[in-house]
Amino acid sequence: MAGTCSMLCLIVITLFIPPLGVFLISGCGVDFWINVLLTILGYFPGHIHAFYLEYVYYDRRNRDPLTRTAQRPAPGVYSTRIQNGGHHAHSPTHAPADRGYGTM
Template identity: 45%
Template sequence: MSSPCATLCEVLFAILLPPLGICLRYGCCTVEFLICLVLTILGYIPGIIYALYAILCVDTDRFRGDQYQQLA
């Protein structure tokens, strides 16, 4: 779980430039980043809404860890 200060910075970046907030949370070569980038290109407000949803509502700890060992 990320610290409250890191989450605040991600939210501020998500409001100013949505793909940057997603990049800080998930990385630059992820599906979340690409979705946010496309939504931001199509419209700034949908990009902000998706970025805030992905940062505040999606549990990133669920997706981290040994995903590849679970499949084996």
């Protein structure tokens, strides 16, 4: 329920100020500045970009970690936080190397 509430709050914030919604999910990166530029050029393009980033963020957030790392990056998204759905990127190839032979 907490995820649904935060998603609805983010949508309401994005309706009024699209760059603020992007800032909350990606931080102060390339996606944020692209959204600021699009919002200055036209309020509607800023909304389209912000809602696209939020869709990618919440879609990847709800996926299984193994399928999230195996999928291709979303086009037009430059933030790794959005690409990973807010989760830290874990490489499945490094996980077995961390444990030695015979350790539990």
